[in-house]
Amino acid sequence: MRAMNLLLLLPHEWPTGATQARLHLHDQRAEHLRNVLRANSGDTVRIGVLNGLIGTALIEQIDHQGIHLLATLDNNPPPPLPLTLLLALPRPKVLRRLLLHCTTLGIKQIHLINSYRVEKSYWQTPFLQPDQVQQQFLLGLEQARDTVLPQLHLHPRFKPFVEDVLPALAAGKRCLTAHPLPDSQPCPAGVQGETVLAIGPEGGFIPYEVEKLQACGFTTVQLGPRILKVETAVPALVSKLFL
Amino acid sequence: MRAMNLLLLLPHEWPTGATQARLHLHDQRAEHLRNVLRANSGDTVRIGVLNGLIGTALIEQIDHQGIHLLATLDNNPPPPLPLTLLLALPRPKVLRRLLLHCTTLGIKQIHLINSYRVEKSYWQTPFLQPDQVQQQFLLGLEQARDTVLPQLHLHPRFKPFVEDVLPALAAGKRCLTAHPLPDSQPCPAGVQGETVLAIGPEGGFIPYEVEKLQACGFTTVQLGPRILKVETAVPALVSKLFL
Known part of the structure; x- marks a missing residue:
């Protein structure tokens, strides 16, 4: 059972050094957002980059070709347990x-x-x-x-x-x-x-x-x-x- | 995976009011003690009666016919969470x-x-x-x-x-x-x-x-x-x- 309280990106999917970026996803993450979470254009989802920052993404467009996001990374992930x-x-x-x-x-x-x-x-x-x-x-x-x-x-x-x-x-x-x-x-x-x-x-x-x-x-x-x-x-x- | 840190008896298996009793078990609990826990004669196991007291039992004899126990009930079970x-x-x-x-x-x-x-x-x-x-x-x-x-x-x-x-x-x-x-x-x-x-x-x-x-x-x-x-x-x- 996948929960996806956070849409996780791999480091190469995020432009180095950027705080904001437009993304186009058309893999199982897009499918999960569309079919399981029933996300719509205009919705906001939480997003993060593996071993990097977290933030939010606005779904600008969502269809069978995939999902277009405007994403901002502006927060640290939760502190690790010591x-x-x-x-x-x-x-x-x-x-x-x-x-x-x-x-x-x-x-x-x-x-x-x-x-x-x-x-x-x-x-x-x-x-x-x-x-x-x-x-x-x-x-x-x-x-x-x-x-x-x-x-x-x-x-x-x-x-x-x-x-x-x-x-x-x-x-x-x-x-x-x-x-x-x-x-x-x-x-x-x-x-x-x-x-x-x-x-x-x-x-x-x-x-x-x-x-x-x-x-x-x-x-x-x-x-x-x-x-x-x-x-x-x-x-x-x-x-x-x-x- | 059965752990059996306690050998659990049903109320009708224990003589009413007794604090000590001899018991003969020849069901899957006996099998579990013999084959999984590899208990031997002379070993002591923890024992309890469903919705009742806990205690210990001495294995007096153990074989393919079952297990003979000398059991004593002398303690309350752990307090329930409130x-x-x-x-x-x-x-x-x-x-x-x-x-x-x-x-x-x-x-x-x-x-x-x-x-x-x-x-x-x-x-x-x-x-x-x-x-x-x-x-x-x-x-x-x-x-x-x-x-x-x-x-x-x-x-x-x-x-x-x-x-x-x-x-x-x-x-x-x-x-x-x-x-x-x-x-x-x-x-x-x-x-x-x-x-x-x-x-x-x-x-x-x-x-x-x-x-x-x-x-x-x-x-x-x-x-x-x-x-x-x-x-x-x-x-x-x-x-x-x-x-």
């Missing part, structure tokens, strides 16, 4: 949805990591192919009225990741492991500053993994007595922390 | 997942309502059949280690609902409409007391609907500049408000 998400690779269908949900939440750094309870076969899913990932990111940006593409990093081996990559990633940041056990601290609310949040697979990180993260400065946090699915935990944790 | 959720009926696949996610979050009162942007055909989905709804609720309780079944109420007509049903539902409670517009207030954090939260369809409530809710005492709230999908908005709003 968050680096470490997520144990979920099963493929959940992964696909989570890439979109993370994008709509404003997460810009997503590291998919291995964990004892991640099924090895998950690393072979076509949903990890760059074009499939990009598709979910673009849908998420259109949904959220954002333009800044998230970055996805894959770490199919846990130990090399926590020992060789994580120390530099985590340096100087608040580091939290979501771990729904009674001795975890309540997840803090409304935090400021750069944060790294690690979320385990269904069934959780195993003790060895929690300890390796602790050795990198991670404290365990929880959201209460109920165990959430990963798909619910991601927006719940991000919202409590930042929104 | 929340009544009004949710514009989402499309069927999202509905199915949301029923589960709402259950894991601890929501006990779910009202599915109509809205201008709800497709009429959604009301015909088999996922609204009581047995299908019950299945998602039970999976959610097993996931969340809860026992209290949520209640689902269907309101396929918006106006009669807000005029005839909502005033009594809303009386004396904090009433919020999630509405991602700049003039909405930031969603409050960590609130106390009974709250009614209305969440619109993809594309949002139309102005008429927002006004009808306002006439019942609802104020509009938002979580920031990004427009979330309903599936992301529900855990994000619930978490900010209550977790």
Whole structure:
């Protein structure tokens, strides 16, 4: 389901340096505006350039040949969340949805990591192919009225990741492991500053993994007595922390 | 994907008034414990009775005939959220997942309502059949280690609902409409007391609907500049408000 709360342009579609431009679209975006959103001449739509500014566009003409727009870019996209998400690779269908949900939440750094309870076969899913990932990111940006593409990093081996990559990633940041056990601290609310949040697979990180993260400065946090699915935990944790 | 962080018993499976009992299970729950969770004799599992207490059970014997448990019920389930959720009926696949996610979050009162942007055909989905709804609720309780079944109420007509049903539902409670517009207030954090939260369809409530809710005492709230999908908005709003 495509929401397109923002009409997203690729950088080459926008004249370099211009703040206003006339555009002619005749691809599926034009079709979506005409057939799904039932836009008419004279309507205004929100517009943005990938990794660039946002603004509005007046529909000057719309017909079966496409759509003619007069567009102005005059605003920054919403600020990114100061968050680096470490997520144990979920099963493929959940992964696909989570890439979109993370994008709509404003997460810009997503590291998919291995964990004892991640099924090895998950690393072979076509949903990890760059074009499939990009598709979910673009849908998420259109949904959220954002333009800044998230970055996805894959770490199919846990130990090399926590020992060789994580120390530099985590340096100087608040580091939290979501771990729904009674001795975890309540997840803090409304935090400021750069944060790294690690979320385990269904069934959780195993003790060895929690300890390796602790050795990198991670404290365990929880959201209460109920165990959430990963798909619910991601927006719940991000919202409590930042929104 | 069944998590079964709690082995859920039906009330008739537990001897009335007992705090400890020996049980013999030989259905799919026994199979799940044996084949998926790979439980062994001597292991302890969490157990609960639907709409009743929770506790632990010692696996005394486990084999292809089933599983013999010595179970003790000694704790209350986690407290319910003081929340009544009004949710514009989402499309069927999202509905199915949301029923589960709402259950894991601890929501006990779910009202599915109509809205201008709800497709009429959604009301015909088999996922609204009581047995299908019950299945998602039970999976959610097993996931969340809860026992209290949520209640689902269907309101396929918006106006009669807000005029005839909502005033009594809303009386004396904090009433919020999630509405991602700049003039909405930031969603409050960590609130106390009974709250009614209305969440619109993809594309949002139309102005008429927002006004009808306002006439019942609802104020509009938002979580920031990004427009979330309903599936992301529900855990994000619930978490900010209550977790």
